Amino acid sequence: MKINNILLGYVNREKEGHGRQIGRYWASELGAICNGWLKPEDFFKDKDKELKGTRMILTGVAMEDMLHKIFQEMKVDYDYQTRQEIKIDDEIVITVKPDFVFKDFVIETKFPFSEIENTDKYAHQLEAEYQTNKKQVYLGILSVPFDLRLIEYTPNENMWVNICEKVVLFHKKLKKLK
Secondary structure (H helix, E strand, O other): OOHHHHHHHHHHOOOOOOOOEOOEEEHHHHHHHHOOOOOHHHOOOOOOOOHHHHHHHHHHHHHHHHHHHHHHHOOOOOEEOOOEEEEOOOOOEEEEOOOEEOOOEEEEEEOOOOOOOOOHHHHHHHHHHHHHHOOEEEEEEEEOOOEEEEEEEOOOHHHHHHHHHHHHHHHHHHHHHO
16 A cells, blocks of 8 residues: 555545536636636646645645534634625626634634734735625635644735636636637
């Protein structure tokens, strides 16, 4: 038994119900769409993660799972990874799945392997979470030893307009390919 093969298999396994669909886009990919890193011609291509990426993903998942367990044990009132949708137009929906939704705020957790001092890298996703929940959104940076540092995200209506425009354009290009 090779542990690396098991880890790779786990992260790269086929996830039922997570197939790509024209008109349904994930909040976590909005930055890639808006910055042109995700091209319409690559939308349906599955890319397996390599070993380093797999380990990074699993570390972040483990840290987030521990935070979820702590909140549960301490009887904190919140919703965990509840799938939400925000409709852009008659054909386009963005799926938003914030990690932790509390009464007055939202936390989107990340476990970066480099220093993060602001929300810039995740601003598109955080903006979608704000637009969906209309609550203060925080980027929650998990770190070792176990800690959660919150960075406040400032909503930006101009960014939201830009996101919507870019997603509509991406959608139109994607429809032409099919």
